[in-house]
Amino acid sequence: MIKVKNLHKSFGDHHVLKGISAEFSKGKTNLIIGQSGSGKTVFLKCLLGLLKPEEGSITYDKEDFLKMTEEEQQIFRQQLGMVFQGSALFDTMNVGDNVMFPLRMFSSMNPEERYDRMIEVLKRVGLENVEDKAPSELSGGMQKRVAIARAIANNPKYLFCDEPNSGLDPETATMIDNLIQEITHEYDITTVINTHDMNSVLEIGENIIFLKFGEIKWQGTNKEVFRTDNKAISEYIYSSDLFKEVRKAHLNK
Amino acid sequence: MKYLHNIGQYFIMLKEAFGRMTKRSVLYERSLKEIDELIIDSLGIVCFLSFFIGGVLTIQTSLNLSNPLIPRSLIGYATKQGIILEFSPTLVSIIMAGKAGSYITSSIGTMRVTEQIDALEIMGINSINYLVFPKIVAMLFYPFLIAISMFMGILGGYVTGSLGGYISTDDFIIGLQTDFEAFQIFYAFIKTFFFGLVLATMPAYFGYYLKGGSLEVGKASTASFVWTSIVLILINYVLTQLLLS
Ligand SMILES: Nc1ncnc2c1ncn2[C@@H]1O[C@H](COP(=O)(O)OP(=O)(O)OP(=O)(O)O)[C@@H](O)[C@H]1O
Ligand SMILES: [Mg+2]
Numbered sequence: 053m054i055k056v057k058n059l060h061k062s063f064g065d066h067h068v069l070k071g072i073s074a075e076f077s078k079g080k081t082n083l084i085i086g087q088s089g090s091g092k093t094v095f096l097k098c099l100l101g102l103l104k105p106e107e108g109s110i111t112y113d114k115e116d117f118l119k120m121t122e123e124e125q126q127i128f129r130q131q132l133g134m135v136f137q138g139s140a141l142f143d144t145m146n147v148g149d150n151v152m153f154p155l156r157m158f159s160s161m162n163p164e165e166r167y168d169r170m171i172e173v174l175k176r177v178g179l180e181n182v183e184d185k186a187p188s189e190l191s192g193g194m195q196k197r198v199a200i201a202r203a204i205a206n207n208p209k210y211l212f213c214d215e216p217n218s219g220l221d222p223e224t225a226t227m228i229d230n231l232i233q234e235i236t237h238e239y240d241i242t243t244v245i246n247t248h249d250m251n252s253v254l255e256i257g258e259n260i261i262f263l264k265f266g267e268i269k270w271q272g273t274n275k276e277v278f279r280t281d282n283k284a285i286s287e288y289i290y291s292s293d294l295f296k297e298v299r300k301a302h303l304n305k
Numbered sequence: 306m307k308y309l310h311n312i313g314q315y316f317i318m319l320k321e322a323f324g325r326m327t328k329r330s331v332l333y334e335r336s337l338k339e340i341d342e343l344i345i346d347s348l349g350i351v352c353f354l355s356f357f358i359g360g361v362l363t364i365q366t367s368l369n370l371s372n373p374l375i376p377r378s379l380i381g382y383a384t385k386q387g388i389i390l391e392f393s394p395t396l397v398s399i400i401m402a403g404k405a406g407s408y409i410t411s412s413i414g415t416m417r418v419t420e421q422i423d424a425l426e427i428m429g430i431n432s433i434n435y436l437v438f439p440k441i442v443a444m445l446f447y448p449f450l451i452a453i454s455m456f457m458g459i460l461g462g463y464v465t466g467s468l469g470g471y472i473s474t475d476d477f478i479i480g481l482q483t484d485f486e487a488f489q490i491f492y493a494f495i496k497t498f499f500f501g502l503v504l505a506t507m508p509a510y511f512g513y514y515l516k517g518g519s520l521e522v523g524k525a526s527t528a529s530f531v532w533t534s535i536v537l538i539l540i541n542y543v544l545t546q547l548l549l550s
Contacts, residue, residue: 100427123325129429140420144412154428157328212427 053078054099054210054242059108061091061098068094069105070266079240081233081256083247086263087288092246095263096214099244100132101125112210130158133203133241135213135232139195141187147174147198148183154206173201177231193224197231204235211236211243217252225249229256250295253277262288278302315510321433322441322506332439339443343405343505344450350404351397355388355454358396359461362387367471380472381462381480386489388458394493395541397454398500401447402533406508409440410529413512414522422513433513440505447501448494455493492548499540507533 054076061069068091076082084092097103099110101117110117112128120128141150151170155161161169174183177197187195196216203211213232217225233256236243245252253260257274262285269284277289278299290296326332366383413436416422425432459481466472472480511529515521 102423102426126325126426126429126431129427132427132429134424134427136420136424138419140424142421142424143415143419156331157428157430 053113054244055109055111056099057109057111059095059098059105059110061094061103061105068266069098072108072263072266072268074261074268074271076242076244077259078242079237080243080258081236082242082244082259082261083253083257084244084261084263085247085253085288088248090263091266092248092263093214096212096244096246100129100134100212130154130206131209133206133208133211135196135199135203135211135216137214137218139187139192139199141195141198141202143187145187146183147179147185147187147190150187150198151183151202151205154202159206169205170201173205174198176204176235177201178227193220193228196220196228200228200231200235204239204241207239209241211241213243213245215246215248217247217249222251226251226255232256233258250289250292253289254298264288314514315507318433318437318510318513319506321431322437324434325431327430327435327438331435332442335435335439336442339439340446342408343440343443344446347401347404347450348453350400351450351454352457354400355393355397355457356461356464358392359384359388359458359463360465362392362458363462363466363471363477364469367466376476377472378476378480378483380466381477382483383480384462384466384477385459385481388462389455389493390489393451393454393458394496394500395537397451398497398504398537399534401504402508402537403530406504406533407526407530409505409508410512410526411522413509414515414525415512415519417512417515418518418522436513437506437509440509441502444501444505447504448497451494451497492544495548496541496544499544500537503533503536503540507536 056072056074056076059069059072060067072095084095086092094103098105099117105118108118115128117125117128141147142153145153148167148170151173152166155166155169159166170183174180177200179194179197179201182190182194182198187198190198200216211232216232217228220228229252232243232245235241245256247253254274254277257277260270260272260274260277261268262270264284270280270282272280277285280286290299362384363380366380367377370377370379413422416436422432422436425435463474463477466477467474508529511525511532512522515525
């Protein structure tokens with residue numbers, strides 16, 4: 053579980069996060085949604101220690117993340133997995149080496165065990181016979197899956213995804229979403245996902261936090277999102293006509 | 306102010322490069338790879354340039370030496386001094402700032418803009434140590450490259466001098482042995498050592514702290530070349546003042 057209290061982050065005069073407090077539970081897919089520019093990525097980067105917030109606290113289970121030194125944070129991060137918006141695979145290594153990289157760095161496995169684990173997690177994300185390919189030889193969706201495989205290879209306790217399905221076709225996007233959700237349940241990980249994809253919200257929104265202008269305006273589940281009369285989130289969701297229809301269907305059920 | 310900030314940030318990067326170490330076997334492997342990419346891959350161009358510059362130095366000196374009172378062996382002497390004191394350490398380093406330097410800036414810069422550096426950090430790796438330390442190790446071998454350049458330059462002078470009939474091989478060798486001072490070799494390699502450190506770290510700095518997208522990678526490579534050359538020339542000036550005068 054990750055607990056965030058009263059988090060503030062500014063760039064110069066630009067106050068991006070204005071006191072965020074939230075909890076992300078274990079074994080669930082926690083979604084952060086909001087418009088472009090609402091501060092989702094900044095929030096995620098604060099959670100990971102890539103940006104330093106001016107105020108507030110972040111607690112990973114019992115550990116106070118912001119009290120750690122830079123070096124302690126680096127070591128702590130060995131328990132995290134992250135899927136980047138652009139996959140961020142190492143382009144000087146083939147797919148197999150990318151997936152084995154965290155194992156090579158931090159596990160006590162020998163080369164055969166690492167290889168077996170790599171094949172296992174690649175299979176888990178639905179990829180076979182790609183370990184010798186260069187990342188650039190794969191499609192965007194496949195690269196995302198390799199990135200997920202790399203993120204989960206060393207059994208992380210926390211998984212972060214920044215817009216895991218942006219730039220993918222709807223079918224692949226849904227597949228990636230489901231994959232992340234299954235993995236979260238299977239390994240009982242605390243997963244935090246940044247997205248502005250309404251499909252993801254409906255499919256895997258077990259705990260949704262809605263950010264607007266750096267503040268949390270709504271929090272709930274995908275079951276609740278259609279029943280709320282919260283103005284801010286309604287405006288956000290029903291900016292598309294399609295979802296007005298979906299809501300009607302939902303309420304008539 | 307901005308310059309001061311950059312200089313400070315550069316030294317923080319250097320400190321971090323020797324900070325928390327990446328797993329030894331990984332660093333070892335990466336260092337070998339960097340030696341291959343930075344040193345071995347530069348051998349060809351460095352040999353080619355050195356050989357022909359040595360040749361040209363010999364031709365030019367001999368064409369300008371029309372006074373019969375000056376011994377012909379001076380041609381060999383001038384070629385040796387030019388190659389060992391300036392061409393090989395300094396000019397080859399500036400060529401390396403273009404070749405190896407822009408490669409370092411663009412490869413690290415690309416890792417920055419595609420979030421690969423963030424990915425390293427998220428995994429709990431000291432990314433500066435992982436990326437920069439092996440380059441510093443590789444550049445410890447830079448003096449070997451320069452020694453080869455010196456040899457090729459003098460060989461170029463020797464071959465051109467005898468084939469072109471500018472100077473007899475005996476005179477050339479007498480020239481090489483004239484006023485041989487070990488301290489000058491020491492001076493040349495001290496320079497080379499510092500140039501190697503600059504070549505490994507300054508371009509890395511420009512790539513690592515790059516902001517923006519792929520357009521900036523190109524701009525940073527150019528800026529890296531310009532600034533690395535300027536720093537090399539200034540260090541050359543200072544070290545020459547300190548060691549030779
Ligand atoms: N390094 C930075 N320096 C200055 N301002 C920044 C920086 N990073 C983000 N911002 C600002 O913070 C605000 C929030 O940005 P952020 O990237 O978190 O948005 P986002 O919600 O992730 O948007 P998107 O959905 O487009 O990814 C933006 O107004 C942005 O300009
Ligand atoms: Mg974002």
